[in-house]
Amino acid sequence: MARVYNFSAGPSMLPEQVLKTAAAEMLDYKGSGQSVMEMSHRSKWFDDIIKEAEALMRELYKIPDNYKVLFLQGGASAQFSAIPLNFMNGSGKADYIITGQWAKKAFQEAQKYGDVKAVASSADKTFSYIPKTKAEDFREDADYVYICMNNTIYGTVYKELPPVGDKVLIADVSSCALSEPLDISKFGMVYFGAQKNVAPAGLVVAIIREDLLGNARDITPVMMNYKIQADAESLYNTPPCYTIYICKLVLEWLKANGGLDAMKERNEKKAKLLYDFLDNSKMFRGTVVPEDRSLMNVPFVTDDDELNAKFVKEATEAGLVNLKGHRTVGGMRASIYNAMPYEGVEKLVEFMAEFEKANS
Numbered sequence: 286m287a288r289v290y291n292f293s294a295g296p297s298m299l300p301e302q303v304l305k306t307a308a309a310e311m312l313d314y315k316g317s318g319q320s321v322m323e324m325s326h327r328s329k330w331f332d333d334i335i336k337e338a339e340a341l342m343r344e345l346y347k348i349p350d351n352y353k354v355l356f357l358q359g360g361a362s363a364q365f366s367a368i369p370l371n372f373m374n375g376s377g378k379a380d381y382i383i384t385g386q387w388a389k390k391a392f393q394e395a396q397k398y399g400d401v402k403a404v405a406s407s408a409d410k411t412f413s414y415i416p417k418t419k420a421e422d423f424r425e426d427a428d429y430v431y432i433c434m435n436n437t438i439y440g441t442v443y444k445e446l447p448p449v450g451d452k453v454l455i456a457d458v459s460s461c462a463l464s465e466p467l468d469i470s471k472f473g474m475v476y477f478g479a480q481k482n483v484a485p486a487g488l489v490v491a492i493i494r495e496d497l498l499g500n501a502r503d504i505t506p507v508m509m510n511y512k513i514q515a516d517a518e519s520l521y522n523t524p525p526c527y528t529i530y531i532c533k534l535v536l537e538w539l540k541a542n543g544g545l546d547a548m549k550e551r552n553e554k555k556a557k558l559l560y561d562f563l564d565n566s567k568m569f570r571g572t573v574v575p576e577d578r579s580l581m582n583v584p585f586v587t588d589d590d591e592l593n594a595k596f597v598k599e600a601t602e603a604g605l606v607n608l609k610g611h612r613t614v615g616g617m618r619a620s621i622y623n624a625m626p627y628e629g630v631e632k633l634v635e636f637m638a639e640f641e642k643a644n645s
């Protein structure tokens with residue numbers, strides 16, 4: 286069977302080369318006589334895998350030495366609780382910018398633990414832009430400022446970080462992880478659920494500045510205590526071994542394909558093809574203000590719900606799958622992560638042009 290072009294927001298496409306390598310190594314990982322799925326997480330084999338994954342992550346993201354790289358579970362959503370438990374430990378205040386559903390969920394969860402303020406929001410226009418903030422919007426004694434870097438559902442992205450000064454900035458980068466270079470030193474913590482751009486579901490990678498560790502509240506569940514996870518080198522309990530292995534293969538693929546600079550160039554080229562089409566179409570249009578458009582998630586609509594449904598159905602039949610927009614916004618959304626080849630976006634744009642011609 287031919288593989289489809291999968292535009293899902295997550296879990297999403299993985300590089301074909303990664304799947305082939307995983308298939309070839311399925312029954313016998315490098316002469317071990319076992320699949321990685323079957324191995325002890327304390328074995329030399331797995332130790333090499335997780336160490337190599339961390340080393341590649343550090344190399345690709347140029348992570349400074351004073352940051353820990355953790356491989357965690359519970360999804361990005363578990364970090365919504367872990368972040369206040371670990372870091373809301375000075376004034377007990379934290380400032381959040383609400384740019385969509387994921388930031389809002391993180392904000393709501395943090396409210397259980399302290400004095401949480403929404404300093405800006407783009408809810409007034411269905412999160413179709415990134416709200417501007419000024420230094421004085423943030424509380425002087427906030428323990429941290431929280432943002433969601435790329436808004437998977439609404440298709441906006443921060444092109445410039447908010448002016449938080451020397452306050453601790455924490456970012457959910459789940460849907461733009463490893464899609465372009467990122468200056469980690471600007472953050473106290475960045476984290477991502479792997480299933481958007483890096484690996485199958487089940488893994489969260491957290492990159493945390495060391496000096497922030499060690500002040501978690503006493504009630505923090507042990508599995509959510511970043512210091513304990515860091516001291517145990519992510520092996521406090523059984524980690525998601527196979528997902529970490531696929532993550533390692535994806536990182537190898539990224540490195541072999543030129544690293545994050547090359548990935549950025551590729552992603553810009555793919556996104557431009559689609560946005561240019563949307564800007565010139567009479568039937569389809571993007572829903573986000575041009576200056577805040579994501580390279581990863583591209584929502585678009587026609588002005589007719591029936592036409593949207595017809596488009597999604599016919600696209601699926603043509604092997605362009607998972608283009609239906611998020612249930613909260615409707616319309617369409619094309620997620621074009623690292624693993625989506627340029628040809629996939631070309632096929633999509635050709636299909637949209639044909640559809641427009643046939644239906645107008």
Ligand SMILES: *Cc1c(COP(=O)(O)O)cnc(C)c1O
Pocket residue numbers: 295359360361362363387433435436437457458459460478481
């Ligand atoms: C998907 C997503 C989440 C939720 O991830 P889970 O791993 O399912 O908890 C959080 N934040 C962003 C930006 C996402 O795209």
